[in-house]
Amino acid sequence: MRLTEQVTRSAQAAPLLEASGLTVRFGKVTALDGLNMTAPPGEVLAILGPNGAGKTTFVRTVATLLRPTSGTLRVRGRDVAADPVAVRRDIGLAGQFAAVEPTMTGRENLEMTAQLFGHDGRAARRAASIVIEQLSLEDVAGRRSGTYSGGQRRRLDLGASLVGAPRLLLLDEPTTGLDPAGRREVWDAVRALVAGGTDVVLTTHYLDEANELADHVIVIDRGRVIASGPLDDLKASVGHDVIEVAVPDASLLDAAGLILQRVTSSPPRIDRGSRRASARSAGGASELRAAIGLLEGAAIPIDEIGLRRPTLDEAFLALTADQGQDRSPQ
Amino acid sequence: MTMTQTIAPNAPITRPSAPPGGARAALEVARRALRKYFRTPGLSVMGVVQSALFLFSFRYVFGGAIQAGPSGYVNYLVPGYVATIVLFTGGGVAVAVAEDRAQGFTARLLSLPVPRYAIVAGRALADSATNAWSILVTVGFGFLFGFRLGGTVPDGLAALGLCLVYAVVFTVVFIVIGLFAPSVQAAQGLSLIAFVFAFISSTYVPAASMPGWLQPFSRYQPITPMVNAVRALILGSGSDVALALAWSALLLVVCTPVAVLRYRSA
Numbered sequence: 001m002r003l004t005e006q007v008t009r010s011a012q013a014a015p016l017l018e019a020s021g022l023t024v025r026f027g028k029v030t031a032l033d034g035l036n037m038t039a040p041p042g043e044v045l046a047i048l049g050p051n052g053a054g055k056t057t058f059v060r061t062v063a064t065l066l067r068p069t070s071g072t073l074r075v076r077g078r079d080v081a082a083d084p085v086a087v088r089r090d091i092g093l094a095g096q097f098a099a100v101e102p103t104m105t106g107r108e109n110l111e112m113t114a115q116l117f118g119h120d121g122r123a124a125r126r127a128a129s130i131v132i133e134q135l136s137l138e139d140v141a142g143r144r145s146g147t148y149s150g151g152q153r154r155r156l157d158l159g160a161s162l163v164g165a166p167r168l169l170l171l172d173e174p175t176t177g178l179d180p181a182g183r184r185e186v187w188d189a190v191r192a193l194v195a196g197g198t199d200v201v202l203t204t205h206y207l208d209e210a211n212e213l214a215d216h217v218i219v220i221d222r223g224r225v226i227a228s229g230p231l232d233d234l235k236a237s238v239g240h241d242v243i244e245v246a247v248p249d250a251s252l253l254d255a256a257g258l259i260l261q262r263v264t265s266s267p268p269r270i271d272r273g274s275r276r277a278s279a280r281s282a283g284g285a286s287e288l289r290a291a292i293g294l295l296e297g298a299a300i301p302i303d304e305i306g307l308r309r310p311t312l313d314e315a316f317l318a319l320t321a322d323q324g325q326d327r328s329p330q
Numbered sequence: 331m332t333m334t335q336t337i338a339p340n341a342p343i344t345r346p347s348a349p350p351g352g353a354r355a356a357l358e359v360a361r362r363a364l365r366k367y368f369r370t371p372g373l374s375v376m377g378v379v380q381s382a383l384f385l386f387s388f389r390y391v392f393g394g395a396i397q398a399g400p401s402g403y404v405n406y407l408v409p410g411y412v413a414t415i416v417l418f419t420g421g422g423v424a425v426a427v428a429e430d431r432a433q434g435f436t437a438r439l440l441s442l443p444v445p446r447y448a449i450v451a452g453r454a455l456a457d458s459a460t461n462a463w464s465i466l467v468t469v470g471f472g473f474l475f476g477f478r479l480g481g482t483v484p485d486g487l488a489a490l491g492l493c494l495v496y497a498v499v500f501t502v503v504f505i506v507i508g509l510f511a512p513s514v515q516a517a518q519g520l521s522l523i524a525f526v527f528a529f530i531s532s533t534y535v536p537a538a539s540m541p542g543w544l545q546p547f548s549r550y551q552p553i554t555p556m557v558n559a560v561r562a563l564i565l566g567s568g569s570d571v572a573l574a575l576a577w578s579a580l581l582l583v584v585c586t587p588v589a590v591l592r593y594r595s596a
Contacts, residue, residue, distance in 0.1 A: 063441045085443050089349060093441040099434035101362055103369040115358045116442045118346030127343045144369075160438065165343040196342075 014077030016041045016168060016199050017062065021071030023223075024057050031057035033223035034071065039201065039216060041076070044194055046214030046231075047203040048312075050320060054223040055203035056096070059172045062201070063093045076167060089118075092161030096173040099157060102146030106137055106156050109145055110163050117164025124163070131159040135189050151182030155189055162193070169193065171202035175209060187212055207312040217312075219319055227319050235315050242314065243288055244278035245295065246304040253277050256300055263291045269314075280314075281307065349443035352451070359439070359452025360459075363426070367460050374460075377419050381464055382471045384418065385411055388534060389475045398536050401480060406561075408472035409489060410533035413560040414553060415468050416461045416497050417528040420504035421521030423457045427508025428517035440593070450589045454501055461497040465490075481566040489563035492574065496556060499578045500524075502585045509592040527553045552577035 017039040024032040031054045039045045049055050060066045061073055064084040073080045075087045100109045107128050114124035132141045135155045140148060145156055154174065161169060174190065175183040190213055194200055204210055210217055210231070218228040227234055243264060247256050250272050257268035260279040264287055268279040281287045288307050295302055310318075350358070367373050388407055399406030430436045439449050469490065479486045504521065511517035530544060531537070531553035537545055548554055552574075559574035 060437070063437075065437055065440050085349060088441060088443040089346075091441065093438065095434050095437060099438040101366060101435070103366045104362065108365070112358055112362055113438070113442070116350060116355055116439070116444050118348055118350045118443060123344070123346070130343050163343065164442070165345040 014041075014074065015039060016043075016045070016076060017201065018074040018077075019058075019071070020073075022058075022061070022068055022073050023070045024054075024061055024066055025069045031223055032061070032068075035220070035224055037218055037225050037228060039218075041199055043215040044190075044200045044202070044213055045216045045218065046210035047201065047218050047220060048207070048210055048316060049203075049205065049220035051205060053220045055205075055220055056172055057223075058220065059093075059170050059201070059203055062087075063091060063170055064088055089164070090167045091170055092164060092166030092168070093170045094154075094158045094161040094172070094174060096176045100145045100153060100160060103144060105143055106141040106145050106148070106159075107132065109156060110141075110159055113160040114163035119163070127163040127165075131162050134162070134192065135159045149182065150178050151185040154178060154182065154186050158186065158189055162198075167199060169198050169200045171200065173203055173205070175204075175206065183209075207316055211312050219316065221320050227315075231312070235310050235312060240280045240282050240310070241284060241307050242278050242310050243281045243291055243307055244276055244305070245291070245302060246274065246276045248275070248301055248303050250275050252300050255298060256295065259294045259298065259300070260291060263287050263294065275303070280310070349445075350448075352445045352448040355444040355448035356452035356455060359444075359449055360456035363453060363456035364459065366426070367456070373422060377422060377460075377464055378467050381415055381419065381468050385468065385471050385475060392534075396535055398539075402476075404472075404476045405478065405480060407534065408469075408475075408477035409560045409564055410531075410557040412465055412468050412472060412490075413493050413496055413557045414528045414531075414533050415464055416500040416504075417524040417553075419461055419464045420457075420500050420524060421518060423461075423501055423504040424508035424511060424517040424521045425514055426457075427453065427505050428511045428514045431509070432514055436593070446594050447590050449593050450502075450505065450586070453505055454498065454589075457501040457505070458498045461501055462494050465493050465497055479564060481564055485564055485566045489560045492560055492563060492571070495575070495578055499581050502589060503581060505589050506585045506592070509589060527551055531557060533557050552581070 015038045017037065019035050019037045022032050022035040023030065033054075035054070035058065047055050047058060057066065061068060061080065062075055064080050064087050067081055076090055078086045078090070080087050100106075101112070104112070110128035110131055111124045114127040115121070119127055132138055135158065137152065137155060137159065140152055145153060148156065158171070158174070171190065175186050178186065187209070190200060190202070194213075200213070202209075202213065214231055216229070217231050217234050219226050219234070243260060245256055245260065247253060253270050253272060253275060257270050257277040257279075260268045260277055264279045264281045264283070266280045268277050270277050284307060288305070292302070292305060295305075385408070388411065389404055393403040393407065396403050436449075440446075504524075507520050507523075508517050511520050530540070530548050531551060532548065533553060537548040537554060540548055555570045555573040556577060559570040562569045563571065
């Protein structure tokens with residue numbers, strides 16, 4: 001008995017996820033290439049990366065759908081290869097494919113999954129009712145899920161992963177293919193779960209999604225972690241602040257960009273839609289002052305100018321670009 | 331980052347104390363497959379219509395030109411047709427299995443603490459049931475189109491029982507086809523292999539009427555003894571029954587572990 005308690009306590013203290021040299025190969029393709037990472041419990045972790053980086057492979061390995069070719073992966077202290085059943089009891093998986101049965105109603109889908117988590121009939125009905133309320137599916141729970149909107153179906157899929165009261169919710173690109181309203185729906189649902197104490201790991205290639213939901217980010221590229229840390233640290237680590245200027249007329253953007261480049265010695269980014277030019281700045285305030293002076297000298301009117309932290313978008317581009325340069329000699 | 335503090339659920343879900351047992355999990359998997367089948371008219375209605383149309387064509391269109399059996403072609407055709415109907419309806423099983431893999435339903439099942447054999451067992455249970463249903467409907471059409479029992483009713487029931495055994499066997503074979511097919515379309519295509527076995531056998535015409543080079547395949551592939559055993563049972567004879575059951579056992583023994591192992595890595 002005391003031993004059981006100890007085991008439980010050590011599982012609680014263990015990292016949410018801990019990968020060491022994790023490698024997954026499909027034939028000649030190496031999807032995960034000696035990946036190392038640790039995620040603390042109690043935080044929302046976002047796994048970012050371009051398409052084909054290995055995000056989905058990583059989630060499928062956490063979910064015990066794939067076995068590591070080599071290396072180890074522990075979920076709350078349990079090895080996915082040695083103890084897959086324990087891992088499955090701890091996780092709920094919701095995927096980029098909404099894996100619900102379209103010919104069954106929302107409630108039927110939830111009750112089925114609850115039973116497959118191990119609930120008896122009564123507990124399954126209760127779990128389904130709680131999840132329906134939690135995800136605001138009351139109005140559609142009696143309809144076949146084949147008739148749902150994209151956002152509703154995704155929320156039902158999310159709900160199906162929750163009826164077993166998982167300790168870790170795995171969301172593989174939870175909003176891919178949804179319209180903005182559907183994304184909002186799913187984000188609100190995930191936030192509510194996080195507030196209720198569920199640990200969440202999500203993959204996304206939408207930076208704003210990570211920004212909205214995550215505390216902690218790891219960036220994967222070509223099967224390896226290229227950056228990891230709290231979201232704010234990650235933004236800070238790509239360095240330098242950014243000078244950004246907005247001008248009233250898009251035809252002035254190139255001239256403004258050239259001035260930014262002269263001041264900061266880094267290539268400007270031009271966004272014509274929002275009529276903004278920006279560039280990374282090592283010199284901070286003094287460079288900002290110089291830029292303002294030069295813009296006024298060139299008679300370029302300024303709507304808005306300022307020094308700001310880099311966005312996750314910029315951080316991500318900088319990281320994956322660096323990685324590409326490292327490898328180009330190969 | 332703005333974190334909207336939504337109210338935490340005040341009635342938390344209790345964690346199940348143990349994963350589900352194999353039998354309960356299998357029944358739940360089977361229930362879902364049956365619901366899908368009976369709630370999709372394209373599956374449940376069209377399957378029956380198709381099998382009736384096929385039987386109708388053989389009985390009334392080709393039948394007149396085929397010389398088989400002392401008691402008329404209908405009494406030769408119907409037992410063979412019923413015994414092998416799952417070779418035609420089973421394509422639906424392979425497609426359903428491939429669809430579940432393509433659409434992520436299998437991934438969801440595999441992420442749950444469900445024993446792997448229960449996923450196969452549930453699938454096999456449900457599809458055997460729907461295939462048994464096709465068999466019973468086809469028997470009905472058989473009588474409607476003029477088939478009559480040559481022996482006693484218990485003999486007829488024994489023959490029907492053997493056909494139901496085949497339903498289970500072929501179901502597992504088609505599950506394996508669905509698991510190995512790289513896509514849903516491929517599952518449909520691969521299922522056509524079954525047609526070769528159905529047609530080049532004693533199901534529709536006696537093997538002796540085929541050209542000499544084709545006869546060895548027709549005679550020694552499993553469908554011929556399986557069909558012959560059903561015909562024999564109807565007439566109260568046990569010939570070929572042992573061979574048919576041996577083939578059934580062999581197919582099950584080979585395909586079941588393959589299905590369970592393949593599901594594990596789906």
